[in-house]
Amino acid sequence: MQKTSFTLAVMPLALALALAGCGGDSDSDASTSTPVVTNPTLTIPAAPTGTGAEDIASVQDVSTVLPFVDYAYTNQRGDARYATIDTNAGVRVLARYLDLWTPSSLIVDAGVTAAAYGTFPAVVASSWTGIPGDSTDGKAVNSAVLAQNIQYVVTATTGRTADQATAAYLDDRRGKGYSVTDGMGPLTTAWRTAAQQTTSITSVAADATSVVYNDSGNNVGVGAASNTRFGNVVDLLGTTVGTNASTEPAKRFFKYARPFRWSSSVVVVPALVPAESSTPNTDGGFPSGHSAEAGRDAFTMAWLVPERFQEMVSRGLELGENRILAGMHSPLDVIGGRIQALATVAANLRANTGVADVAYAQAHSTLMAAAGVSTEADFISYAHSASSSTDRFADYATNKANNARRLTYGFSQIGDATKPATVPKGAEILIQTRFPYLTYSQRRVVLKTTALTSGYPVMDDAEGWGRIDLFKAGDGFGAFNGDVAVTMDATLGGYNAADTWRNDIAGAGKLTLKGTGTLHLAGANSYTGGTDIEGGTLQADSVSGFGNGDVYVGKGTAVIAAASALSVANYTQLATGASQLVMGSGTQGQIKASGNVTLAGGTLNITFASGYTPSVGSTLTLINAKALNGTFSSITVNGFKATPTYSATGLTLHLDSAA
Structure with missing residues (x-):
């Protein structure tokens, strides 16, 4: 014109x-x-x-708060039986669960309270049966919240649809890295092809109610040793961000059972009943391991392909919600998995910046070529080119509403709702690629000004991991x-x-x-x-x-x-x-x-x-x-x-x- x-x-x-x-x-x-x-x-x-003056988000005094990113190495699966708040970063980041529940190993005398974080002796508790009500179990500190936690699962599992049951089954049995890649929308096929990802779980088998099917695929794909095109990306997901990431120490420390063991009204997806563990004492509910792994994969993919940042965050949290719909975990379990995933991804990206940068470049060069685009602007457009009919995460308003629900699952604030947000050391790396034009300090302020308000169960950890709202942070200050x-x-x-x-x-x-x-x-x-x-x-x-x-x-x-x-x-x-x-x-x-x-x-x-x-x-x-x-x-x-x-x-x- x-x-x-x-x-x-x-x-x-x-x-x-x-x-x-x-x-x-x-x-x-x-x-x-x-x-x-x-x-x-x-x-x-x-x-x-x-x-x-500029706003700032200072790191807490390390003499009073031990940064997860500096102590992530203490979270080792092999030390699970001996992990305590004092000795294990993966346990410590979830310490506010003690506001709700005191595990049996911490009931050493009548004077012990959940307020004494970090002061409990290193007690080896090998006698826990994992059966609620047993004397080795533990005791409720906030019975109302714990009851609400289980009732949420009862309501969700008795009201779920057939499609929700199928999604819950697939997210349970498939490799989590494979599952969450559909959050890539128009890039999903290109990603899976480049990563050489496979799965053997593509549907719910007719006899799944009596047979356990395990995924024989390769989860995140084939690494750099055999995949020059995309192997650095696969290695970042499969090895780097999975380091120091076990949920087992926290499960063994908190000793809180899965929801179907707390209430017979919880209806586990029938096809998943054969997958229920027969050893409850090695099968704790808090935190959810599937949710933590899905979060690690999805949040890392969001970092690698920020053009799908909020969509990948949404997919990671969706898998967590599917654990509730499956009847396998409670909302608090899933929230715990999210918190630990955020901290673990930040720690591992921060400790491996060179590896992560190479993977980022490889992800973009490979996916842009597959999309047939040569500019970053065209790549952003292509990444959002599909409609809701083929991209489940195409609708921003739906993603935003789902994110708000999945952060708190309807829990009320039980603590001080006015505490200023703090930003953990190293957390700013989670949005580094999403906001490449912001400074280190500005990214921290974005996390601070988009943080969840204080007072919700479990989420007020000393550093601030529980209050990070990664989806909202993706929308800027x-x-x-x-x-x-x-x-x-x-x-x-x-x-x-x-x-x-x-x-x-x-x-x-x-x-x-x-x-x-x-x-x-x-x-x-x-x-x-x-x-x-x-x-x-x-x-x-x-x-x-x-x-x-x-x-x-x-x-x-x-x-x-x-x-x-x-x-x-x-x-x-x-x-x-x-x-x-x-x-x-x-x-x-x-x-x-x-x-x-x-x-x-x-x-x-x-x-x-x-x-x-x-x-x-x-x-x-x-x-x-x-x-x-x-x-x-x-x-x-x-x-x-x-x-x-x-x-x-x-x-x-x-x-x-x-x-």
């Missing part, structure tokens, strides 16, 4: 209005605009100042509690070139965008520190995309693409800045300022939303403000010759004719 522009120098408002009434619809391109004449009477506001300056480099491609933050961003800080990339703000934002565009393109995809503060377009471009008028306080554009309004029906694309709009020149480009074509003779309202001062130096309208009219409180545009 041809673009037509007209040019106006910045001048006193009366003269601008006079020229606007005379037409001013030049056929020249905006790049040929006449030099801007500075208006000596125009007062240009200063850029917003925000809070004047949750708050600007300090000022955030982001530099994006479009030449690096991928998320360095374009990204979207979908969280509802609160806080008193300001956002500054620099560089050459494009950042979309799509949430119901309420941050008040202001928005300063010093480079690149910042696009408001929601009516409050730019928050409740001032907007300052010094350089770069502000794009308004909200479904109705963008609400701002004050809006200022300098001669070196640019604005683009994506107009549509109603008030779509308009700027609505409760304060002043100050225009010291710069360009304005008018485009039209898909499906919307205004008619010749229409008058479009572009700006409504308490006061409008100055003008744009040029305005370009796609497909039309047009005449602007500036007033003391706004700007309208008459579409004179088609270009």
Whole structure:
């Protein structure tokens, strides 16, 4: 569509209005605009100042908190019988389970309480039978939460559908690495082919209710020794992130039975009954091993292919929920598996950055070739190209709702609900590839500002692993509690070139965008520190995309693409800045300022939303403000010759004719 522009120098408002009434619809391109004449009477506001400081997420004092990433090596399966909170990081990260349950090995005298974390003697408890009610079992500390925990499984298993039963069976019997790869959507076949993944569990056999079927496939695939195409990826999943990852020490320490042993009302999927262990004392419920393994695989795949970040997080948590639907685990078991998986993945990625970087590069080169794309932008598009009919994780809203449910499973907060979030040492690596343009410190702040609120059972561990919401973190900052300056480099491609933050961003800080990339703000934002565009393109995809503060377009471009008028306080554009309004029906694309709009020149480009074509003779309202001062130096309208009219409180545009 041809673009037509007209040019106006910045001048006193009366003269601008006079020229606007005379037409001013030049056929020249905006790049040929006449030099801007500075208006000596125009007062240009200063850029917003925000809070004047950045937010931080400091690592806790290591003299009081032993970081999991530094002590992951203590979590060894062979030491399971002797593991304690003092000696084992995999047990320690789940210590808040003692708010609910005291295992028999810790009942050493009447004075022992669950509050004494880390002070219990290293007792070897070999007498546990694993049968609830037995004297070797343990005792409830919070009976109400534990009862709710088991009742959740009763309700889930008595109400599950046939499809849920099948999914639960497949996720139980298949290798977890194979199962979760369907979270890759359009990339699933390419991934499985490149990894040379196989499984022998493709359906529920007719005799599965009496025969145990074990997967004879290779789970995550074939490693680098025999797979030069994708073997580094396979090795990262199969070896690296599986190190120091056993759930067995925690199971042996906490000694909490599986739900079907607590209640005969739990209905295990019939095809899984033959797989029930005959030795309860070696088959603890907390934490869920399947959930932990699925989390390790899925969260690592999300790191390797951040183009499917939230989809892979969703798939990992789905497998956890399927453990509940199977009747094999309780919600608390699954939550424990998630917590340990997050910590383990972070520890192993951090300890093996070189290996992980090689795997990341191999994953992208191989999958991009399989998809037939050559640019990161096209790869992002391809990764989300399927509909819900072929990609179970194509619908963002569904994924978001499922994530919220799977984090807490309906438990109420039983502890202090106001504790500030802390971010564990090394946790920022979990979102490193998702936000390559953020600094180390900024990634930590993303995790802090998107963390689950405090007080939920099990999740308030000393470091903060239990409160990490990886799905929400994938949508960017949750708050600007300090000022955030982001530099994006479009030449690096991928998320360095374009990204979207979908969280509802609160806080008193300001956002500054620099560089050459494009950042979309799509949430119901309420941050008040202001928005300063010093480079690149910042696009408001929601009516409050730019928050409740001032907007300052010094350089770069502000794009308004909200479904109705963008609400701002004050809006200022300098001669070196640019604005683009994506107009549509109603008030779509308009700027609505409760304060002043100050225009010291710069360009304005008018485009039209898909499906919307205004008619010749229409008058479009572009700006409504308490006061409008100055003008744009040029305005370009796609497909039309047009005449602007500036007033003391706004700007309208008459579409004179088609270009």
